[in-house]
Amino acid sequence: MPRTASRRRLHLAAHFPGVNNTTVWTDPRSGSQIDFASFLHLARTAERGRFDFFFLAEGLRLRELKGRVHDLDVAGRPESLTVLSALAAVTERLGLAGTVSATFNEPYELARRLATLDHLSEGRAAWNVVTTSDAFTGENFRRGGFLDRADRYTRAEEFLRLARALWDSWRPDAVAADQELGRFVRPGAVGEVRHHGRHFTVQGRFTLPRSPQGHPVIIQAGDSDEGREFAAANADVIFSRHGTLEDGRAFYADVKRRLARHGREPHELKIMPAATYALGDTDAEAAENAAEIRRLQVGPQTATAFLEQIWGRDMSAHDPEGPLPDVEPAADAGISQGRVQVADRLAVAAKWRAVAEEKRLSIRDLVIEMTGRQSFVGSPETVARRMEEFVEAEAADGFILVPHLTPGGLDPFVDRVVPILQERGVFRTEYTGTTLRDHLGLAAPRRTP
Structure with a gap:
């Protein structure tokens, strides 16, 4: 296949699957989502x-x-x-991104944990900043569900600003070496x-001093x-x-347009x-595979669970293989706890x-139709072309891939699609840098004033 003259290269990341019905647990190839071997397999494939x-x-x-507890929820949630941190020891270049709530953590402690990961990995750490507004989750924490939904981003903004100040508090020349003293911190090089x-x-x-990439890459998912x-x-x-081209273009344009008022350029944020x-x-075979995957992901129990989340009431008396009953949604949506509630149910x-x-x-x-997951369906050539x-x-700017099997679901994509993307000239054949910021084409972060 000839190399194209594309103006833009794409970025790829791998999401470890296993939340709810993403993974097809009934597939004999599906493994544990707690055993370290599963994390290791997917990370090394990526x-x-x-x-x-x-x-x-x-x-x-x-x-x-x-x-x-929903029977199809994940069977355990490792931190x-x-x-x-364990994966940092068995990978060399791959970035390592973790989701951590800015609602139920404290800035000094979390900044230290993230900085430690960034040092252990030699500059490959990333923090997906999320907020948590529901009291149900807050019951596991000392302060409970104290935070109003309207305040979640004000707390996150202050949290992140403080974390950056901590990461930037060491001068670049803070650590010195001396034959007699060994390594030591220069006087006055660590600000309070x-x-x-x-x-x-x-x-x-x-x-901790600044890491090789300055401080962790910041990821955000709020819409x-x-x-x-x-x-x-x-x-x-x-x-x-x-996930659709039309919605993606509208979102992309909206967010990139907002960057200017914060003194930023479009290339400084990857979507x-x-x-x-x-x-x-073939494309036809891929369509058959996609349909089969969806039916395995949405079994009868899962279909009923999805319907109950929308309707806000017990729907177990209705056959999931039968028609939608003539029942109106409940006024109170308290049937489901720990999930993002559906807006305007x-x-x-x-x-x-x-x-x-x-x-x-x-x-x-209906659930299969309305909760479709397969973003790219086709032969390897079709999928590569569509991504481009x-x-x-x-x-x-790229994609965070969510395979349907744990942990081997990424292997076919890496074996069959990545070589085509590389041949088309839109994806790297080798890492050219050592830090995650290098991979993403991001400059070192500006130091906090």
Whole structure:
């Protein structure tokens, strides 16, 4: 296949699957999501494919449905930074991104953990900054659900600003060497951080110098207006949910447009939507594979669970293989705990009902239709070409891939699609830098004044 004269190269990251029904647990190839061997396999596959980074989600409480832990929720949730610290020892170039809440952590402690990962990995750490506003999750923490939803980004903004001040508090020449003293800290080279804000008060000196990449790459995933503005002001990468070309272009244009008022250039923020894929030797075979994957991901129990989240009421009496019942959504959506609540459920339910009636879909087929996951379906050549089209159309700068099998689901993509992307000249054949900022084409962060 001839090399194209593309203007833009794309970025790739790997998301470790396993949240809810993403992974097809019934597949005999599906393994543990707790054993270190699973994390190691996916990370090494991503590094073999020359991916930018490996991404871990986070869950601070097991989700519940109708007062019970959902049977199809993940079977355990390891702490992200611990796993990534272990992976730092067995990978060489791959970036290591962890999701950590800015709501139920403290800046000094988390800044220190992230700086430690950044040093252990020699500049490959990233922090996906998330906020948590529900009291259900907060019950696991001393302060509980004290934070109003309206305050979550003000706390996150102050949190991140303080973390950066801590990371920047050591001068570049802070550490010196002497034949008699060995390595020592120069007098006056470590500044004292004094912060008295609305959410935090910190006074002291940080324990670590700046890492090889300055400080960790910042990832953000919020899609509200506040989230987009927070990302434009602070993030290096956005983990976007906009998977279609049209939605992706609108989101891309909106967020990139916001950068100027924060003194930033478009290339300083990478937009990488989550993307799934289904491959086949032909496009037709890939479509068959995608349909089979979706039916395995949305079994009868899962279909009912999705419907209950939208309708806000117990729907277990209705056959998931039968038609949508003539039942109105409940006024109170308290049936599901620990999940992001569906905004304007009545409108969403009305849309679902209209689709079910138009296409004569069963409950299960309706859920499959309305929660479609496969972003890219086709032969390896088709998938590679389509990904390039997204990047050229400025609908994305790259993709965070979410395979449907743990941990081997990324292997076919690396073996069959990556070589085509490389041949087309839109993806690296070798790492040219050592830090995650190098991989993403990001300059060293500006030092906090």
